[in-house]
Amino acid sequence: xxxxxxxxxxxxxxxxxxxxxxxxxxxxxxxxxxxxxxxxxxxxxxxxxxxxxxxxxxxxxxxxxxxxxxxxxxxxxxxxxxxxxxxxxxxxxxxxxxxxxxxxxxxxxxxxxxxxxxxxxxxxxxxxxxxxxxxxxxxxxxxxxxxxxxxxxxxxxxxxxxxxxxxxxxxxxxxxxxxxxxxxxxxxxxxxxxxxxxxxxxxxxxxxxxxxxxxxxxxxxxxxxxxxxxxxxxxxxxxxxxxxxxxxxxxxxxxxxxxxxxxxxxxxxxxxxxxxxxxxxxxxxxxxxxxxxxxxxxxxxxxxxxxxxxxxxxxxxxxxxxxxxxxxxxxxxxxxxxxxxxxxxxxxxxxxxxxxxxxxxxxxxxxxxxxxxxxxxxxxxxxxxxxxxxxxxxxxxxxxxxxxxxxxxxxxxxxxxxxxxxxxxxxxxxxxxxxxxxxxxxxxxxxxxxxxxxxxxxxxxxxxxxxxxxxxxxxxxxxxxxxxxxxxxxxxxxxxxxxxxxxxxxxxxxxxxxxxxxxxxxxxxxxxxxxxxxxxxxxxxxxxxxxxx
Numbered sequence: 001x002x003x004x005x006x007x008x009x010x011x012x013x014x015x016x017x018x019x020x021x022x023x024x025x026x027x028x029x030x031x032x033x034x035x036x037x038x039x040x041x042x043x044x045x046x047x048x049x050x051x052x053x054x055x056x057x058x059x060x061x062x063x064x065x066x067x068x069x070x071x072x073x074x075x076x077x078x079x080x081x082x083x084x085x086x087x088x089x090x091x092x093x094x095x096x097x098x099x100x101x102x103x104x105x106x107x108x109x110x111x112x113x114x115x116x117x118x119x120x121x122x123x124x125x126x127x128x129x130x131x132x133x134x135x136x137x138x139x140x141x142x143x144x145x146x147x148x149x150x151x152x153x154x155x156x157x158x159x160x161x162x163x164x165x166x167x168x169x170x171x172x173x174x175x176x177x178x179x180x181x182x183x184x185x186x187x188x189x190x191x192x193x194x195x196x197x198x199x200x201x202x203x204x205x206x207x208x209x210x211x212x213x214x215x216x217x218x219x220x221x222x223x224x225x226x227x228x229x230x231x232x233x234x235x236x237x238x239x240x241x242x243x244x245x246x247x248x249x250x251x252x253x254x255x256x257x258x259x260x261x262x263x264x265x266x267x268x269x270x271x272x273x274x275x276x277x278x279x280x281x282x283x284x285x286x287x288x289x290x291x292x293x294x295x296x297x298x299x300x301x302x303x304x305x306x307x308x309x310x311x312x313x314x315x316x317x318x319x320x321x322x323x324x325x326x327x328x329x330x331x332x333x334x335x336x337x338x339x340x341x342x343x344x345x346x347x348x349x350x351x352x353x354x355x356x357x358x359x360x361x362x363x364x365x366x367x368x369x370x371x372x373x374x375x376x377x378x379x380x381x382x383x384x385x386x387x388x389x390x391x392x393x394x395x396x397x398x399x400x401x402x403x404x405x406x407x408x409x410x411x412x413x414x415x416x417x418x419x420x421x422x423x424x425x426x427x428x429x430x431x432x433x434x435x436x437x438x439x440x441x442x443x444x445x446x447x448x449x450x451x452x453x454x455x456x457x458x459x460x461x462x463x464x465x466x467x468x469x470x471x472x473x474x475x476x477x478x479x480x481x482x483x484x485x486x487x488x489x490x491x492x493x494x495x496x497x498x499x500x501x502x503x504x505x506x507x508x509x510x511x512x513x514x515x516x517x518x519x520x521x522x523x524x525x526x527x528x529x530x531x532x533x534x535x536x537x538x539x540x541x542x543x544x545x546x547x548x549x
Contacts, residue, residue: 025081028107039181071086103394105134106272110129110139114158124409139192143179212236218233227257228281229277231277239256291388307416319340329387336381341379342378379413434532487531488548491514
């Protein structure tokens with residue numbers, strides 16, 4: 001450019017430059033997970049060339065404690081691939097932070113202290129990787145702590161144990177590399193970076209570039225005189241300078257003033273990339289801290305939602321309906337109460353949609369492993385406080401109040417949100433709890449005068465469960481029988497099973513007539529009878545519906 005002045009004005013003679021289209025760099029987000037003090041932060045520091053403001057334990061609290069307590073971010077360029085490392089804390093108390101970090105990564109590096117082998121948090125990280133279905137490689141760190149003479153045998157022994165532990169998981173035959181963050185060798189560093197690029201070639205986030213913009217924010221802070229900076233990972237879509245974005249949970253919108261990617265200015269940020277967005281002043285930075293920003297109307301606030309669910313096989317406690325769990329969606333963890341139900345896959349042809357009123361579902365007292373492959377499993381989860389999320393988001397339910405010193409898995413079940421929000425007033429979902437009442441043939445009066453031989457008297461159909469559904473009436477004990485009139489009943493004898501119908505009450509003591517489908521002569525007093533019925537758990541009237549097993 002050449003400047004000249006005419007009549008007091010500055011003119012600029014601009015030369016025309018040919019624009020050369022630069023090849024777009026791919027970005028891979030790599031999570032560093034493992035037991036506390038396995039050397040994750042040291043590895044991130046050795047492998048990275050750029051560190052963010054929240055990397056390498058820079059915060060005062062981390063320096064004071066001498067350990068990682070929050071997510072740290074750094075990066076290195078390998079050819080045309082930008083590798084972003086997400087350094088996750090290893091302490092058991094910080095598993096919520098690790099679960100939150102898992103949803104923004106494309107692959108995992110499991111860091112194992114070769115002098116100690118697989119430890120408690122190592123196992124929990126393996127389970128987390130299996131649930132999120134991310135590619136995994138293993139680094140055996142601290143090989144400098146093993147005598148050189150014994151080093152090869154130690155590497156072989158620990159590698160064999162790791163392969164044995166992973167053989168029944170998604171990570172059978174993983175890449176295992178020895179390393180020393182204390183005495184790093186250049187060829188070892190390059191071997192790790194090459195393995196990362198190879199493993200991440202099939203990056204599923206590429207398929208989400210055409211979706212509406214959505215970003216998981218992990219840090220938020222103000223710059224005086226400029227605005228608010230939000231750093232995070234783009235989960236889907238693309239954002240440009242000048243776009244308006246929604247801040248989840250605050251019903252506020254802001255314009256994007258500028259964008260940076262690892263300290264370099266950019267015009268946009270797309271799926272899978274880490275970026276910092278400078279927006280107009282957002283004064284609630286401390287309250288927001290972490291969450292989502294998105295294109296308008298992408299994020300919803302849920303108090304109750306429906307999700308596909310599956311149990312985590314390593315969780316040993318019962319996963320029961322109406323039991324409270326810690327529900328982690330993104331970086332947020334809130335207590336929630338699930339109600340489990342299922343239906344046959346053949347009854348659910350369009351598995352991407354969820355019909356509230358077009359389907360009957362079967363209530364589940366508990367979610368158990370293994371699941372029946374012929375069925376689809378769901379949960380309605382009621383949150384103790386609203387949570388911001390988006391349709392198809394994945395979540396993990398856990399019991400974080402368990403003893404952290406025990407070797408038990410705390411991750412209970414996982415799932416994916418369906419695009420269904422449930423309000424407190426809705427009762428259109430037909431989830432039936434199957435019930436069975438057992439009674440017997442009257443011992444003293446199996447047959448009654450003026451009754452044909454195929455009429456019997458049943459006894460003791462009234463029970464506490466039934467009375468809890470219907471009003472108690474001391475003067476008329478036949479009231480609870482009314483819903484069962486014309487219901488089928490099954491009589492079990494030594495010679496076989498017979499079906500009948502409950503026709504009318506007999507007296508006021510809970511007895512009733514049974515009209516058998518066929519004439520039978522060998523039924524004795526005291527024979528067992530079963531009545532099967534179902535109740536919609538969301539029906540406030542608790543209407544009884546008969547069914548045959």
